[in-house]
Amino acid sequence: MKKIFILTGEPSGDRLASKVISQLKNSRSDIEYLSVGGEHLKTLGIKSIYDLKEVTYLGFTKVLMNIFKIKSKINETVKEILKFKPDILFSVDSPDFTLRVAKEVKKKDPSIKTIHFVAPQVWVWREHRVKQLKSFLDHILLLFPFEKKYFDKEDIQSTFVGHPLLEDHSKSKVDISQIIKDNKKIFSIFPGSRLSEINVLIPILFEFVKKMNEKYKDLFFVFHSTSEHVQLMQNLLLKEELKNCGAIGDEKIKSHILKSSMFAVAKSGTISLEICNAKIPSIIIYKMGIINFFIVKMLVKVKFANIINIAANEEVIPELLQSKCNPTNIYNTVDKLLSDKHAMEKQITKTQGIISNFKTEKSSEIASSVLLNHLL
Structure with missing residues (x-):
């Protein structure tokens, strides 16, 4: 049986990952999953090795204050991924956490394919990161078409997939009358x-x-x-x-x-x-x-x-x-x-x-x- 480890670092990444994995589950039922995820992956029946809150830090000062906890969590996550022995490590967003984990996993076991979803915003800052990604990422999935040129320049395999949250497959009707009253x-x-x-x-x-x-x-x-x-x-x-x-x-x-x-x-x-x-x-x-x-x-x-x-x-x-x-x-x-x-x-x-x-x-x-x- 094939295995995929899904690695997220915050609720928005968990939500994005769930959109892709839900589609994947419809295509293939013979894949085993494990994750660092939240409520959205949980609804798909995918276990998380720990609570997502343990790695969700905001801002430079928060990161600096928790630097030793974060390093410890990276090491723990790498250890659990290697123990699971996935065919693919599918990391989503939160690059300062997920890509550090991916880099260590690739170093310790090059046979694990590393695919990252949501490119680091190199068009906003720290463009030099693109060169570093080539050494440990097999493929990167892009939200925006203008991102591709940055990765093509360094010969990094990338695919523009668009934004899953812009998909709208909802057909169900929801009664909101108990929430919104008096026709406001x-x-x-x-x-x-x-x-x-x-x-x-x-x-x-x-x-x-x-x-x-x-x-x-x-x-x-x-x-x-x-x-x-x-x-x-x-x-x-x-x-x-x-x-x-x-x-x-x-x-x-x-x-x-x-x-x-x-x-x-x-x-x-x-x-x-x-x-x-x-x-x-x-x-x-x-x-x-x-x-x-x-x-x-x-x-x-x-x-x-x-x-x-x-x-x-x-x-x-x-x-x-x-x-x-x-x-x-x-x-x-x-x-x-x-x-x-x-x-x-x-x-x-x-x-x-x-x-x-x-x-x-x-x-x-x-x-x-x-x-x-x-x-x-």
């Missing part, structure tokens, strides 16, 4: 999947919602969380006694609510692509520790945080980062857009043109076919 319009809020992000952004977002409630009486604010953090979110909402608010963690319901939303405020990240794909106008927010911010500012080569804006080389979606990420600025930016239907329509039109370049007919199928080819 849905306003979606995405504060992030990591606890460190939630802790920073939630106080800001709560104050923003209070401001919105003063003017907009017909809105219901839905905080999108993970199943792991949804109870925390609900408790925080109860404590704050916010009106017209709710929190959800179920993926199917979240997807349906997003598609039914009239606007979204989201933490910078993959979710922005899903919002654009659903044709929902939005703004992007983010805030990190001051030390992390200055390090990033010194290293990055691009003007924007959001992939849509980076691809367009202009601010198609408003970005409120660091000091600009405060309740008043968020309210003013949202209020201005909600008052200008033409501006919202223009944003949607532009984003549709951009994300069309990130789509393929069957992203998960293309990615799974690469894995299958390496199993032959």
Whole structure:
């Protein structure tokens, strides 16, 4: 029986991996799996060797503070992978963790094929990493077409597969009447999947919602969380006694609510692509520790945080980062857009043109076919 070890480092990677592996399971039933994964891989019946939270660190300072734990976890993970003896190590995103593991695994057992999904953002910073990847990666799967030139230049096998989260195969209908009451319009809020992000952004977002409630009486604010953090979110909402608010963690319901939303405020990240794909106008927010911010500012080569804006080389979606990420600025930016239907329509039109370049007919199928080819 063939074996695949799936290696992720955070919830978004777990979700991406599950899309590909779900497709692979439909094609082949004779493959054994083991992982470092989260709730999405778990729903596919794939065991994780430890809790994903143990390797999810955000920012340079967090990494530095936990450097010995991370090194220990890398060593433990390498040991477990070698013990499992997979035909393929399928690593997904979180390059500072997953690629370090892949490098060590390849060094210790060159017979294990190493395939990585979600290229390190070398077009943003640290382009020199591309040369290093050649020594231990057999294949890399790309989300965006413009990434391919970086890997072709170094003769690294790569395939543009597109973004699996832009696929939409959902046919099921979900009753959201118990969540959204009084026929209110849905306003979606995405504060992030990591606890460190939630802790920073939630106080800001709560104050923003209070401001919105003063003017907009017909809105219901839905905080999108993970199943792991949804109870925390609900408790925080109860404590704050916010009106017209709710929190959800179920993926199917979240997807349906997003598609039914009239606007979204989201933490910078993959979710922005899903919002654009659903044709929902939005703004992007983010805030990190001051030390992390200055390090990033010194290293990055691009003007924007959001992939849509980076691809367009202009601010198609408003970005409120660091000091600009405060309740008043968020309210003013949202209020201005909600008052200008033409501006919202223009944003949607532009984003549709951009994300069309990130789509393929069957992203998960293309990615799974690469894995299958390496199993032959």
